[in-house]
Amino acid sequence: MDKVTTQKTVSNPSPQTIKPVGKDSGKPQGAFGDMLKQAVTEINQLQNNADKAITGVQLGQSGSIHEAMIALEKADISFRAMMQVRNKILDAYQEIMRMQV
Amino acid sequence: MDFITSFDISASGLSAQRKKMDVIVSNLANASTIQTPEGGPYKRKVVVLAAEPVNSKFGSALNDALSQVKVQEIFEDGEGLKKVHDPTHPNADDQGFVTYPNVNVMTEMADMITVNRAYEACVTALDVTKNMALKALDIGK
Amino acid sequence: MKALFGKTIDILSDLVGARAQRHEVLASNVSNIDTPGYEPKDVDFQNLLGSMQGKGIRMARTDGKHFPASTPGGNLEIVKTGDRVDMDREMVTIAENHLMHNSAIEMLARKLRGLQTVLKETR
Numbered sequence: 242m243d244k245v246t247t248q249k250t251v252s253n254p255s256p257q258t259i260k261p262v263g264k265d266s267g268k269p270q271g272a273f274g275d276m277l278k279q280a281v282t283e284i285n286q287l288q289n290n291a292d293k294a295i296t297g298v299q300l301g302q303s304g305s306i307h308e309a310m311i312a313l314e315k316a317d318i319s320f321r322a323m324m325q326v327r328n329k330i331l332d333a334y335q336e337i338m339r340m341q342v
Numbered sequence: 343m344d345f346i347t348s349f350d351i352s353a354s355g356l357s358a359q360r361k362k363m364d365v366i367v368s369n370l371a372n373a374s375t376i377q378t379p380e381g382g383p384y385k386r387k388v389v390v391l392a393a394e395p396v397n398s399k400f401g402s403a404l405n406d407a408l409s410q411v412k413v414q415e416i417f418e419d420g421e422g423l424k425k426v427h428d429p430t431h432p433n434a435d436d437q438g439f440v441t442y443p444n445v446n447v448m449t450e451m452a453d454m455i456t457v458n459r460a461y462e463a464c465v466t467a468l469d470v471t472k473n474m475a476l477k478a479l480d481i482g483k
Numbered sequence: 484m485k486a487l488f489g490k491t492i493d494i495l496s497d498l499v500g501a502r503a504q505r506h507e508v509l510a511s512n513v514s515n516i517d518t519p520g521y522e523p524k525d526v527d528f529q530n531l532l533g534s535m536q537g538k539g540i541r542m543a544r545t546d547g548k549h550f551p552a553s554t555p556g557g558n559l560e561i562v563k564t565g566d567r568v569d570m571d572r573e574m575v576t577i578a579e580n581h582l583m584h585n586s587a588i589e590m591l592a593r594k595l596r597g598l599q600t601v602l603k604e605t606r
Contacts, residue, residue: 292491305344307478314482324604356571
C-alpha cells in the first residue's frame, strides 16, 4: 500500500515537492530523495524480517513455513515495486532531458 | 514448529494403533491356548489408551489443548473363561473340565477393522499435514 | 563475496546438507528394520540447531575430540534413539526431514531469486 501512495506522489507532485532548491531554503520538506531513502529502509527492514522468519523456521525456534514464505514474498514484491517506481522516475527524468527548450 | 507437532501427534496415533493391532493378533492367535507360562489358559488382553499432553518447547495456550495418545497399560481380562467338560483332555481338572480362553473371535475381528480404520485415518491426517506444509512452500509461485 | 550472500543463505545451505545426511541415517534405520541387534540412530538435530542459533553458521566444537567442521555439517552427531526400529516413527521422521529439506531448498531458491532480481533490475 505504501508503494501505491509513493507512486501517486511521484506522478502528481504537490507544489512544495518541486519547489526549487535555493541557497537559502536548504533541503525542501519531503524531498524525493528522502522518500526513496525511506522506501529503501523499509524494504531492507522487510528483507531482515524475511531472514528472521527463515532462520526461525529452519532452526526450529518459532514461526511457521507459511509465515516465512509470506515474509520472503513481501520482501521480493516490495523490492520489485520500488524498482518500478525508480524506473518510472528515470523515464520521467530522461523525458525531461530530451525536452526542447 | 507447527506442523512437527501434528506429525508427532499422528505418529503417536500410529504407534498406539499398531500396538493395539499386536495385542489383537496375539488374542486371535491364542484363541484356544490353554497353557501359558503363568499357568491356566490364555486371557484376553485389552489395550488401554490414554491422552498425553504434547510436550512442546513453545508452551502456548493452543499446545496445552493438544494431546498425543499413548498406551497406558495392557489390561488382562480374566472374566468369562469358558469351561468345557472334556475328561479325556490332558489339561482337564479334577472335575474333568478344561478352561478355554475368553477370546471372542468376532469381537477381535471387529476390533481389528476399527484399528485398521484408525490407522488409515492417522496416515491420512499425516498426509494432509504434509501436503499443507508443501502447499505453504508454493506461496507466491 | 561475503557481503553479497548474507548469513541466511549460509545457514540454509548448511541445513540442506545436514538434512540430506540425516536422511541417509534414517534410511539406514528403515533398511535395517529386520536386522537383529540393530539399534536405530538419528542425527542430533536439536543440538545442531542449538549450536547454529547462537553464532550463525559454523558449528561449535563442544568437545576437543570432535573433528573441526571443515565441511558444513561435518560434525553432525549421531545418537542412538532406541533399542529397535519403530517403522511408524521412522517414516514420520523421514517425512518431517523431507519437508524441512524441501522448505530449506525452497527458501534458499527464493533468496537467490531475490538477489537475481536485484542484479537484473539495474540498468
